[in-house]
Amino acid sequence: MSRRLLDRQVELVEYLTSSAAIFDDAGDAPIAVPHGLHRGRLHLEARFSHQKRMEKIAGVLPRTFALMGARRAVIGRDFAAACPPTDISRLSNARQFQAFLGPWWRRRKARPACVPDVAACETACAAVRAYRDSGEPAGRDSPAGAVRRARGAVLLRCRYDVRPLFETGGARDGAGDVRPAARDTPLAVAAGPDAEPRIFELSPAVFALLATLDDWTDAAPFTATPQSASLLRMLRQSGLVEAGR
Amino acid sequence: MKTASTPAVGFGYRAVINDWTRRNLARFDVLEVTVDHCISGGAAARSAIFDLVGRIPLTAHGVGLSIGTDVPLDLAYLDDVAAVVERLAAPAYSEHLAFTRVPGRDLANLLPLPRTEAVAEQIVAKVRAVQSRVPVPFLLENITYMFEWPDSKMSDADFLNLICRETGAGLLLDVENVFLNAANHGFDPYAFLDDLDSGLVQEVHMAGGITVEEPGHVFLADSHSHPVPDEALDLLAFALARHRPQTIILERDERLDAFDEILDDVDRIRACVASQPGTRDVAPAVGSAG
Numbered sequence: 001m002s003r004r005l006l007d008r009q010v011e012l013v014e015y016l017t018s019s020a021a022i023f024d025d026a027g028d029a030p031i032a033v034p035h036g037l038h039r040g041r042l043h044l045e046a047r048f049s050h051q052k053r054m055e056k057i058a059g060v061l062p063r064t065f066a067l068m069g070a071r072r073a074v075i076g077r078d079f080a081a082a083c084p085p086t087d088i089s090r091l092s093n094a095r096q097f098q099a100f101l102g103p104w105w106r107r108r109k110a111r112p113a114c115v116p117d118v119a120a121c122e123t124a125c126a127a128v129r130a131y132r133d134s135g136e137p138a139g140r141d142s143p144a145g146a147v148r149r150a151r152g153a154v155l156l157r158c159r160y161d162v163r164p165l166f167e168t169g170g171a172r173d174g175a176g177d178v179r180p181a182a183r184d185t186p187l188a189v190a191a192g193p194d195a196e197p198r199i200f201e202l203s204p205a206v207f208a209l210l211a212t213l214d215d216w217t218d219a220a221p222f223t224a225t226p227q228s229a230s231l232l233r234m235l236r237q238s239g240l241v242e243a244g245r
Numbered sequence: 246m247k248t249a250s251t252p253a254v255g256f257g258y259r260a261v262i263n264d265w266t267r268r269n270l271a272r273f274d275v276l277e278v279t280v281d282h283c284i285s286g287g288a289a290a291r292s293a294i295f296d297l298v299g300r301i302p303l304t305a306h307g308v309g310l311s312i313g314t315d316v317p318l319d320l321a322y323l324d325d326v327a328a329v330v331e332r333l334a335a336p337a338y339s340e341h342l343a344f345t346r347v348p349g350r351d352l353a354n355l356l357p358l359p360r361t362e363a364v365a366e367q368i369v370a371k372v373r374a375v376q377s378r379v380p381v382p383f384l385l386e387n388i389t390y391m392f393e394w395p396d397s398k399m400s401d402a403d404f405l406n407l408i409c410r411e412t413g414a415g416l417l418l419d420v421e422n423v424f425l426n427a428a429n430h431g432f433d434p435y436a437f438l439d440d441l442d443s444g445l446v447q448e449v450h451m452a453g454g455i456t457v458e459e460p461g462h463v464f465l466a467d468s469h470s471h472p473v474p475d476e477a478l479d480l481l482a483f484a485l486a487r488h489r490p491q492t493i494i495l496e497r498d499e500r501l502d503a504f505d506e507i508l509d510d511v512d513r514i515r516a517c518v519a520s521q522p523g524t525r526d527v528a529p530a531v532g533s534a535g
Contacts, residue, residue, distance in 0.1 A: 005364060006315035008394075009356075010347045017350055036395030044459065045391040048466070049354040088309070088345075088353040089285070133287020 008034070017084040021046035023077060050076075053085055053093055060094035060126045063165055064101070064119040067112055078104060091123075091130050098123045114160035114180045121162055124154035124189040125197040132191050142244035146216035147232065150242045153190040155211055161185040163199050190239035200238060206231070216244060250489055250523060252449070253302065254514050256507065257496045260290045265504060267297075272508055275302045277494040280338070281309040283329040284322070295332060304448065304492055305335035305381075306417075312371050312385075313344030313358045323378040330381055336491070339384035339417040339448060340375075342368070342405070359394035360404040365411075372412040384447050385409065386417035389425045389467040401426070402440035415447030418484060421496075424477045425454060425465045438484050446488035451477060451514055452496040470499030473510050478517050485521045493518065 011034050015021050018031045024043040033039045054076055058065045068075060083096050102116035131152035142148075149155075160180040186207035192198035202210070222232040235241040255275035258266060260282065276297060283291050297303060307326060312318070330338050343355040358364050375383050387405060399407070409416055418441075427434035453471035457464055473495070481493070495510050497503075 004315065005359070005367065006347065008359075009313075009315060009344060010350075012356070013347045013350045013352055016352055016356075038392050040459075040461075041392035044457075044464070045354070045356075049352050052353065084350050085353065086349060086351055088351050130287070133289055135288025135291070 012037070014084075016042060016046040016049060017080070018046075019077065019081040022050045022080050023047075049085075050080055056090045057094050057097045060090050061097065061119055061122045064098075064115060064122055067115050067118060071110065075101065075104060091126050094123055094126055112179075113182070114162050114165075117156075117158040117160045117162045117180070117185075118165055120156050120158065121166065121187070121189070121199060124156055124187075125166075125199075127154055128152050128189050128191050128197040132195050142242070143216050144244050145219055146244040147213065147219040147222065147236075147241050148216045149210050149213040150190055150239055153188055153210075153240050155207060156187040156189065157207070158185040158187055159183075161201070163187070163201065166199055188238075188240050192239060198239070200240070206235075210235070210240060213241065219243065252485075252490045252493045252518060254493050254511060254518060255302075255304075255495070256511065257306070257494050258294065258297070258303075259498070259501060260286070260293060262501050262504075263293050269504075269508070270301055272511060273301065275304060275492055275494070277304050277306050277492075277496075278329075278333055278335070280305050280307045280326050280329045283332075284309070284325045298333060303333040303335055304494070305330045305333055305338045306386075306494075307338065307340045308345075310340045310375075311343070311345045312340055312368065312375070313342065313356075313364075314346060315344075315367065316348065318371055318374050320374075320378065323375060327379045330379055335381060337382045337384055337415070337447060338375075338379050339386055341388050342385040342408070343388045355388045355390075357388060357390035357393065357397075360397040360399040360401070362399070362407070365399075365404060365407045368408050369411045372408060372414050376412065376414070382415055382447065383412075384415040384417040386450065387419055387422050389419070389422040389429075391429070391464075393430065400437070400440065401432075402437050406440070406442045406445065409445055410442060416441065416445045417448040417450060418446045418488070418490070419450040419452075420477050420480050420484060421450065421452040421454060421467060421473070424474065424480055425467055429464045434480055435483055438480065438487065441488070444488070446484060446490045447492075449481065449484065449490045449493040450496050451481065451493060451510070453477070453510070468499055469496050472506050473513065478513060481514070481517050482520065485518065 015031055015034055020031045021042055033042065065072060079097060079100050083100050085093060087093065098119040101119050105116050136151065160182055162180045165180060186202045186204055188200045188202055188210060189197050219232065223229045232241065236243060253274035255273040255277060256266070258276045258278050278294055283294055309322065326338060341355050343357060345352055345355055372383060372385070385405065385408065387401060405416055408414065423434045423437055427437065451473050452467065452469045453473045454466050454468045455470060457466050493514055495507065495514060497507055
């Protein structure tokens with residue numbers, strides 16, 4: 001009995017997304033060439049698909065890729081082996097890469113040590129842009145007198161203060177002299193008035209507060225004192241909090 | 246607008262050169278919109294595309310259906326396609342005869358199907374489902390491929406003819422893909438064009454790729470990055486002598502800032518069209534494609 005087409009397609013795509021096919025070697029996890037198919041041609045198909053995927057990711061994480069330097073090749077190889085593509089979108093692939101890169105980089109104590117934080121920040125900026133581009137209206141179905149963390153805003157806890165790298169294209173070309181300071185840095189990324197992502201450093205208390213505001217919450221406690229009302233106003237102006245209508 | 250026998254010549258709309266495209270709208274008879282950019286692209290991209298409605302005829306092309314994957318079609322996706330097609334007032338909707346993904350993995354690259362009667366039967370059923378869901382003529386596009394399945398006994402043309410004959414679907418003939426496949430797999434591209442059923446070709450894609458040299462062999466890749474090769478224009482002329490497509494679209498995805506090359510390619514395609522006996526140009530108009 002002949003095999004189901006889907007089984008053959010699954011076998012082919014699993015092969016094409018394997019290290020063996022992409023890099024034309026057996027690697028640590030040898031996988032058989034699907035029966036009757038030409039190994040050399042499958043290698044070309046796999047290599048081109050992988051290159052296109054990595055170009056998508058590099059487009060989202062340009063600073064990260066610049067800082068990775070010569071390690072790009074080995075990271076790309078390890079990434080391909082560990083994380084087959086599950087989605088066509090640039091952001092999904094970048095998220096997958098960022099999640100892979102952090103543990104990889106830290107395990108090897110690679111330098112500069114700030115790279116995982118840079119990747120997280122770039123991914124957050126891309127997520128903010130994607131939310132902005134989605135056109136989802138802010139505060140839809142929102143209860144009056146309530147507040148929540150802005151849907152498009154992203155919170156990040158970084159080990160390095162990487163913000164200088166995001167000022168005027170820092171490290172985009174890999175030649176920047178900026179050395180981020182090593183310190184626990186609570187950050188938030190949100191769309192600014194020009195709709196471009198802006199990165200804010202937050203105090204630990206404000207970071208913790210924003211982390212709790214997943215859902216609509218009565219705003220009354222935040223306006224109980226002039227200081228808290230001022231804070232709420234500032235968070236709204238920064239695009240980090242949205243208010244119900 | 247072109248006469249009934251003269252195809253409209255246009256360009257595949259790309260958001261990154263939106264401003265340039267709008268400034269040069271008069272150079273094209275039609276723009277091809279990728280429906281997936283309307284479905285999953287951002288609000289700004291969608292708005293820029295829909296703003297073109299009424300300014301120039303638009304036709305609809307898809308990259309996200311993966312009609313060849315042996316799983317049920319994504320009907321919600323098709324409903325989104327139908328809505329976009331209606332909004333664009335597109336006269337047809339085209340997709341690749343290929344698969345790009347399987348459950349859990351998405352290669353984001355067009356892969357060929359085994360060219361067998363059994364697979365054709367599966368595709369026929371899916372084409373009918375698409376036709377029942379998207380209320381404009383459906384066209385299948387021939388793809389370029391690096392490898393072939395060992396049980397592909399039918400020729401490319403026979404496979405396409407069978408599916409289109411059974412369903413009434415048209416063919417979006419990618420001439421560059423025919424050129425590349427013929428060079429890479431060693432068949433006669435003119436024989437392929439001759440073997441296509443009469444009247445099958447409704448739209449045409451033109452593009453230019455690159456030559457890749459690997460140890461042991463050289464092959465051509467469909468990179469949509471360079472001028473249309475003369476050989477592909479020769480094939481276009483041959484195809485136009487046998488078929489009457491409504492639309493010819495130049496595709497470009499790389500080196501999009503090579504504006505002179507794009508306009509020059511459009512002019513070369515127009516010249517090829519004009520060289521066909523019985524064609525004549527009249528002033529372009531807005532309102533309907535083709």
